[in-house]
Amino acid sequence: MPWKKSKSIREVIENNLDIPTNAEDKRYSALFSMNGQPGKPGEWLLSSGLSFAKDALSIDLSDIASRVKGGVNYLDIYPGEHYKLLASIIKNIQPAIVVEVGTHLGYSALCMKKFMPDNGRIITFDVIPWNGFEDTILAETDFDAKLEQCTDDLTKWEDVVKHRNMLENADVVFLDALKDGKQEYLFLENFSKLSFKKKCLFIFDDIRLWNMLDIWYNLDKPKLDMTSFGHWSGTGLVEWN
Numbered sequence: 001m002p003w004k005k006s007k008s009i010r011e012v013i014e015n016n017l018d019i020p021t022n023a024e025d026k027r028y029s030a031l032f033s034m035n036g037q038p039g040k041p042g043e044w045l046l047s048s049g050l051s052f053a054k055d056a057l058s059i060d061l062s063d064i065a066s067r068v069k070g071g072v073n074y075l076d077i078y079p080g081e082h083y084k085l086l087a088s089i090i091k092n093i094q095p096a097i098v099v100e101v102g103t104h105l106g107y108s109a110l111c112m113k114k115f116m117p118d119n120g121r122i123i124t125f126d127v128i129p130w131n132g133f134e135d136t137i138l139a140e141t142d143f144d145a146k147l148e149q150c151t152d153d154l155t156k157w158e159d160v161v162k163h164r165n166m167l168e169n170a171d172v173v174f175l176d177a178l179k180d181g182k183q184e185y186l187f188l189e190n191f192s193k194l195s196f197k198k199k200c201l202f203i204f205d206d207i208r209l210w211n212m213l214d215i216w217y218n219l220d221k222p223k224l225d226m227t228s229f230g231h232w233s234g235t236g237l238v239e240w241n
């Protein structure tokens with residue numbers, strides 16, 4: 001009898017179930033009730049989330065959008081994309097230290113940088129240096145006291161240890177790397193071993209994507225799904241400590 005590879009349930013669903021919209025990008029997700037879900041938002045997260053969403057309406061990112069050469073202007077899509085919400089969070093919190101995991105083309109780093117306080121620092125991590133992306137909107141001159149890039153990999157504990165002091169003093173951590181169903185568990189495991197010194201707000205991108213559902217649902221900390229005011233693929237805010 002010829003060997004036949006058994007299909008995963010996911011493969012069966014994806015090959016047989018059309019997503020009934022004409023959206024330019026569409027993915028599988030799932031719905032689940034709040035009752036019994038670990039991690040409820042408290043008063044601070046609820047009222048802050050409302051302020052972040054409202055203030056995002058008046059955020060102007062046209063200077064950063066003008067750097068994008070062609071294609072859709074994702075920076076100005078709000079809600080639906082997370083850039084104005086990220087900018088609004090930074091404008092509201094005025095953090096001393098922001099850690100970004102996933103620099104890519106620099107969109108989110110620049111949107112946050114624009115609203116950082118004078119002495120604030122963004123440390124953005126990517127395993128690929130910013131100038132390794134042909135369509136980056138970052139320039140050498142963007143890197144200064146307010147913005148630096150590290151190519152260390154925070155899925156690795158030894159790399160986390162190198163930055164331990166800075167990480168433990170972070171006010172905002174924005175997690176936006178691969179969402180491959182493996183990395184995020186490693187980030188969370190590593191961040192769980194740190195002692196954050198200040199109140200730290202974690203921002204999770206893509207929480208509605210299939211690979212992120214388990215992580216988001218089971219996060220047992222005060223958390224708020226901000227998807228309707230952030231990225232269509234899911235934006236989650238978490239009070240880490």
Ligand SMILES: C[S@@+](CC[C@H](N)C(=O)[O-])C[C@H]1O[C@@H](n2cnc3c(N)ncnc32)[C@H](O)[C@@H]1O
Nearest residue numbers: 101102103104107108125126127153176177178
């Ligand atoms: C979705 S993009 C980030 C988008 C960006 N934050 C934005 O909103 O404009 C994901 C990035 O994560 C990077 N990445 C992959 N593994 C990583 C890791 N272990 N640490 C940091 N970045 C990683 C990829 O190279 C890619 O540039």
